[in-house]
Amino acid sequence: MLKDYSRFAIDGIKNRKLRSWLTMIGIIIGITAVVSLIGIGQGLKVAISSQFGDIGTDKLTVMASGGMGPPGTGVVNPLTKDNVKKIGDVNDVKVAAGRLARSIKIEYNDNVKFGMAASIAEGNGRKLIESALNLEAEKGRLLRDGDTKKIVLGSNLGSENAGFEKQIYVGSKVLVQDERFEVVGILKKTGSFAVDSLVFIQEDDLRKMLGISDDEYDIIVAQVHPNADIKAVQENIEKVMRKERGVKKGEEDFTVQTPQAILAQVNSTLFAVQLFVYIIAVISIVVGGIGIMNTMFTSVLERTKEIGIMKSIGAKNSTIFTLFFIESGMIGSVGGIIGAVMGVSIAKGLAFIGSMLLGSELIRADISIWLVIGSVVGSFLLGSIFGIIPAIRASRLNPVEALRHTK
């Protein structure tokens, strides 16, 4: 039975080759656009997420709240050494360490660049910060207790095209805020653009250099015991910090965030932008759907006599409906399959060209199997939905009048 239905649909499509093709081209263009845009958008999202993947899931970050901008900007009530100690004492917190992150001037080979410096704590905190940021030495070593006037550079700064016209090696002397520092290590790439461009410096050195008071921190990182409930620890830290800073619940002048929370924030902004682009792209699919509806109306009109004959030899209304419904669904899904294939290739192609032109690994297409399946199923549904009204019209034709119909 189903076989007969399909044959009817295929014959219908074949007999009107030109029209079927044009209808399908509409769907193909729409699906191609949407698949390639979503693919590239997803790829960007994954790339941006990876920028935040450096924190690890067992770690919490505490920041004094400020407006926008990098940590420490205009914070009136900065985090303190005492805060670090108190957070370290919270149940299930393994270790806590304070960090500073400030913008600085770097000079090498008479070339000046501006970037961010991050402090590395002495003692126990060192390991925590290193693991929180995934720091591993590619060349040389990481900072040790007792180092002074020594720095470690993120992989971007130690690369050939860091913008100093001469590569920085382990042992090179670099001017930071006009003070001479020895580079003792260059880090492995972490994949996070921010971390890979950092200058790592002993906490005391950074304080002295920028005149930061002894007590002040920009960020506190806390590592939670492996089996502890991270949410509960977060609440405990919030409680301790409220008491420390003398603020009431709901009026905190600080934030305690899990890495997921930070990521979720970024994702929601990104999502809004993506959504807008997708909505505009989906318009073309809707237009394609209207094309299907049009073609199906024409097809019903042309086959009026045929329908009359079928009905007069006993075809039920539901049979006629199914015949046309399947035909329009088929146009949709064939268009969808071709569109999905083209969309995938265009997304991959564009991402390839983009990454070649900009030399960045950030631009890539991320196409999940669900996107492909979804677009094919979606275009089948689209075809069927826009085919419903023409199919209903066909099924309700009066057999006597239909038989009498001439072109």
Place this chain on the structure above:
Amino acid sequence: MIEDLIKYITTNIKHRFTRSFLTILSILIGIMAIFVLISFGEGLRNYMEVMGEEMGTDKLMVMPKGMELPGSGGVYLTKDDLDFIKKQRGVSEATAMILKQSEVRIDKRKLGKWVFIAGMPTDPSERRFVEEAFAGYGIFKGRALKKGDKNKAVLGYNYMVADKVFSKPLNLGDNIFINGKSFDIVGFYEEIGNPQDDSNVYLTNDAMKELFDVGDEYGYIYIRADKGVVPTELADKLKEKLRNKKGQKEGQEDFYIMSFEQLMETFSTVLLVLNSILVIIAGISVLVAAVNIMNTMYTAVLERTKEIGIMKAIGAKNSTILFMFFFESGMLGLIGGGIGMLLGYGLAKLGAVIIAFTGYSFLKPYFPWWLIVGCLVFSFMVGAASGFFPARAASRLKPVDALRYE
């Protein structure tokens, strides 16, 4: 002739009402989307132009490099830099602004909001100069800051409106607290139209220095060029002079210096590029609509084969038939474009209301005449172009075959 043609076309469009309606609907949607997007893009460009005029094209700005947010690091502009710039040839006047982020409270014990606090010069002409640099916005209510106003503040427009910055609107004479210090409100600025600038708090430069314990570390220096001096050229010259004074080499300056014109250009270029990308994506739907029109026209040719045969038999030329179908498909496009534009106009107006509600009242759609004419011409062209192949097929039909067609 044309009259006959139009009659013929309207009859046909009416005759196949459903099909014509769907075809028109498909082009309408795309034209509507493009119309809305471009009208907002033009609105933005327009705003930029007006703002540029109000700010004056004779101004330049110096910013420290490093983090592009003022006040976040070790790089500042100093009083020394300001004095040096003032002395240069071509500089009519120069003034500096301290900019910090901080929390503003209306109840000393309750949490407030994080906003930008800007230091204003108290010398009236210098102050007016900074105000001009902020797009010429003046005092809306109360008065501006003057010398000795250590505990006084002037606020942005949004503080007067409930639920914009604080839930209750503030008034002249009310107090605000920054870093635990109390300030009397003596004035409010006019609305600038974006939520950041309208939430600024203005103190005197002296009050800023005391409050944030900073010296003469400036976030911005504003410069006005002498009459007859080209600001962009002055920017290059000053860049070189300031670089030499600071002992820096070319390309290694720790500051940016740009004319307002360049600044606005950079900003609007980014936005307009984004806008064009959206227009191109919306254009895809017009492409799909074009395919639909082509389809409709092929069907029309097929259905009217016999008719074409008769017309040819009684003497219609190929070119007449070509033109007939060509024109019909153009009309389909034109009608779709016209309706799409009307709907787009409504949609853009509605969008503007929603956007204004979120605080970005500067983002308004603008409908220049060329956009309206352009949309109509474009939609007619799309229709006509997609009808070309069907029309050619119709014109090349052999009259004998066509007459025989069942």
